Structures are given as C-alpha cells and as structure tokens.
Amino acid sequence: MNIRDVILHLVQYDYRILCPTFNIAEVLMQYSVLIEAVTDSGFPDGYYYAHIPSLGLTTHGFGIEGAKIASRDLIGLWIAEKKAILSLER
Numbered sequence: 441m442n443i444r445d446v447i448l449h450l451v452q453y454d455y456r457i458l459c460p461t462f463n464i465a466e467v468l469m470q471y472s473v474l475i476e477a478v479t480d481s482g483f484p485d486g487y488y489y490a491h492i493p494s495l496g497l498t499t500h501g502f503g504i505e506g507a508k509i510a511s512r513d514l515i516g517l518w519i520a521e522k523k524a525i526l527s528l529e530r
Contacts, residue, residue, distance in 0.1 A: 469519075471495065473511045475504055490514075 474491040478500060490511035491498045495518055501510035 471511075471515055473508065475507050 476489045478487040488507035489500050490507040499510040499514045501507035
C-alpha cells in the first residue's frame with residue numbers, strides 16, 4: 441500500500457449531545473475518518489475501509505462515499521449506545 445491508497449477525510453457530524461455532567465448544554469462532535477482501499481482477497485474490488493481512530497472503530501462500504509456513509513451510521517450507533525448506557529446508570 442502506498443500513500444495514494446489512503447485518503448483522510450475530516451467528517452463533521454452534527455451530533456448535539458447534552459452534557460449535564462459538565463454543566464454544558466450541548467456539544468458539537470467532530471470525527472476524523474481515514475478512508476483506505478480494501479486490498480483483502482475476500483472483498484470485491486471497489487470497497488473501502490473507514491477507520492474512526494478516536495473511537496477505535498472500523499467499517500467498510502462500496503466506494504469512498506459508501507465508506508463515508510457507513511462511518512456516519514456507525515458513529516450514530518456508537519453515540520446512541522453510549523446515551524443508552526448513561527440513561528441506565530441514572
């Protein structure tokens with residue numbers, strides 16, 4: 441793999457989260473998404489990984505746009521899970 445196989449996208453997802461712990465009304469969260477062409481033999485051509493380093497998550501999609509959409513969906517699910525866990529702890 442060379443540097444041309446990796447594309448860095450800064451994707452801003454407009455997730456507004458209430459943070460009563462820190463007495464903050466809401467927080468806008470941004471995540472960097474690293475897009476990398478899949479070279480595994482088990483994948484057909486055209487698939488890309490989407491790495492979200494700050495969350496330790498990886499997903500994939502068809503084409504760069506598909507990988508970006510998959511990363512947006514995965515971040516949304518991750519945030520929803522964290523909100524659910526916090527609401528159970530109260």
